[in-house]
Amino acid sequence: MASVKLAQINLHDSHEFNTSSPMTQSPPASLEDKVPYPLLKNKGPHSGTGPADESELIARLAKGDDRAFRQVIAQHHSLMLSIARAIVGDTFADDVVQEAWVCVYNNVANFEQRSSLKTWLVTIVSNQAKTRLRKESRQVSLDQLDGEVSGSYLDGVHFKTDGHWQQAVPQWSVESPDALLEEQQLQSCINRTLTLLPPAQKAAFILRDIEQQSFEDICHILAVSAANVRVLVHRARLTLMQVIDRYQETGSC
Amino acid sequence: MLNCKQVATLASDYLDNNTSLRWQIRLHLLMCANCRRFIRHLQITRDVGARMAINEPGADAEAVWNKVQTRIKKEAQPDQE
Ligand SMILES: [Zn+2]
Numbered sequence: 001m002a003s004v005k006l007a008q009i010n011l012h013d014s015h016e017f018n019t020s021s022p023m024t025q026s027p028p029a030s031l032e033d034k035v036p037y038p039l040l041k042n043k044g045p046h047s048g049t050g051p052a053d054e055s056e057l058i059a060r061l062a063k064g065d066d067r068a069f070r071q072v073i074a075q076h077h078s079l080m081l082s083i084a085r086a087i088v089g090d091t092f093a094d095d096v097v098q099e100a101w102v103c104v105y106n107n108v109a110n111f112e113q114r115s116s117l118k119t120w121l122v123t124i125v126s127n128q129a130k131t132r133l134r135k136e137s138r139q140v141s142l143d144q145l146d147g148e149v150s151g152s153y154l155d156g157v158h159f160k161t162d163g164h165w166q167q168a169v170p171q172w173s174v175e176s177p178d179a180l181l182e183e184q185q186l187q188s189c190i191n192r193t194l195t196l197l198p199p200a201q202k203a204a205f206i207l208r209d210i211e212q213q214s215f216e217d218i219c220h221i222l223a224v225s226a227a228n229v230r231v232l233v234h235r236a237r238l239t240l241m242q243v244i245d246r247y248q249e250t251g252s253c
Numbered sequence: 254m255l256n257c258k259q260v261a262t263l264a265s266d267y268l269d270n271n272t273s274l275r276w277q278i279r280l281h282l283l284m285c286a287n288c289r290r291f292i293r294h295l296q297i298t299r300d301v302g303a304r305m306a307i308n309e310p311g312a313d314a315e316a317v318w319n320k321v322q323t324r325i326k327k328e329a330q331p332d333q334e
Contacts, residue, residue, distance in 0.1 A: 066318070073321075074314035101321040102328065154262055163256025169287045169294070177300040190305070209302030215271070234265035241298040 054117055062109040073101065076118060079206065080125040086203030086222050087129035088136070093199075096132050100125040126221045133223075153238040172248045180244065189253035193243050197236055204229050205236035255281045260288045264295050 060068035080100060084093040103124050111120060158166050174180055181187065194202060203222055207213045208229070219226045246253060255263075255277050266272035282289050 069321075070314045070318050073317050077314065077317055098317070098320055098324060101317065102324050105321065105325055154258075158261075159256075159258040163258040165257045165287045169290045171290070172294060172297075175293070175297055177297055177304060180297070180301055181304055187305075190301070205302065209299055210305055212303065215269070230266060230269070230271055233269075234262075237265055237295055237298050237302070240302070241294055244294070244298060244301070 055113065058108065058111060058113065058117060061104075062111075064105070069101075069105070072104075072117070072121075076121050079118075079211075080121060082199070082203045082206055083122060083125050083221060084129045085199035087126065088133045090199070092132050092136060093129075096129045097125060099132075100128045103128065122221055126223070130223055152235070153242065154235075170245050170249060172244070174248065183247070185252060186244070186247045189243050189247055190240060192253065193240060197239060200224065201232045201236040201239075204232035205240075208233045209237070257281075257285060257288050257291075260285070261291055264292050265299075267292065268296055268299060 057068055057072070061072065077097065080097045081093055084096040084100075088096055100121070104121065111117075115123075160166055174183075194205070197205065200222065204218060204224075207218045207221065208215070213221075215226055215229050219229045222229065224232070243253060255274070260267075260278055260281050263272055263274060263278060267275065267278050272278070282292065
């Protein structure tokens with residue numbers, strides 16, 4: 001009989017990842033192989049920045065160009081905020097991301113572009129947040145790693161005592177991801193649900209399923225164990241799956 | 254034999270190739286239409302995520318940049334009030 005308990009959540013992992021400064025920390029390698037700005041697909045004129053544009057942008061940042069900073073902030077601030085929230089909680093996240101931008105401002109002239117700009121930004125905010133977590137660890141609540149939300153797919157009510165489904169898994173009339181994404185109403189349901197996810201789940205889901213980062217990189221960025229990243233991503237997916245369930249049944253959220 | 258709850262718990266690990274129980278899960282899926290549907294729907298959900306853009310109320314870049322500039326100035330002149 002195989003043992004298949006959900007991985008135990010270990011909160012103590014989060015304090016131990018690296019103590020180096022944001023600048024000396026080498027970024028997770030595989031972040032660089034990805035499409036530069038997947039977050040921005042369908043999001044307007046700046047979404048198509050390639051490597052050449054990026055070098056030019058970085059050169060403008062290094063000169064302290066106001067417009068370049070506003071552009072980079074517009075592109076990456078919400079990703080950075082999601083990461084900061086996951087690590088250090090809502091109370092300190094805004095502050096941490098501002099610190100990260102100051103750090104970017106002070107150091108972008110020395111940025112050697114061995115990674116993409118986004119990877120570098122993610123590394124900086126991750127390190128700033130971990131530093132802050134160490135300072136404030138008594139006040140930071142890590143309850144985002146708490147157990148199942150009741151009513152979620154994995155809580156008891158969906159299963160009989162022998163572990164079989166209580167009821168049939170609902171049918172979907174639309175099973176193509178492309179077709180689902182064309183439904184405006186569903187898009188906004190999903191987006192709303194994403195903003196309501198606990199911060200660690202949200203960041204893990206964004207980094208994994210939207211940004212397509214590796215589990216290994218994500219556990220470094222978020223300072224949680226690999227097992228925890230997998231659990232967080234699974235829970236987030238189940239929540240979104242229930243949104244799609246409801247949409248398929250009722251046509252709304 | 255794995256039961257449905259165990260399969261549902263492991264479903265993401267199965268889709269992401271992160272479980273050593275692959276064959277046990279497959280065996281269950283051969284016999285269980287509900288779990289097949291569940292896993293298929295989870296995979297669709299994952300694929301929807303992969304094609305999604307985040308549409309959060311965007312950061313107000315102007316406001317953030319103003320705050321950041323204020324901090325930069327403060328740090329540049331720590332002793333002057
Ligand atoms: Zn089953």
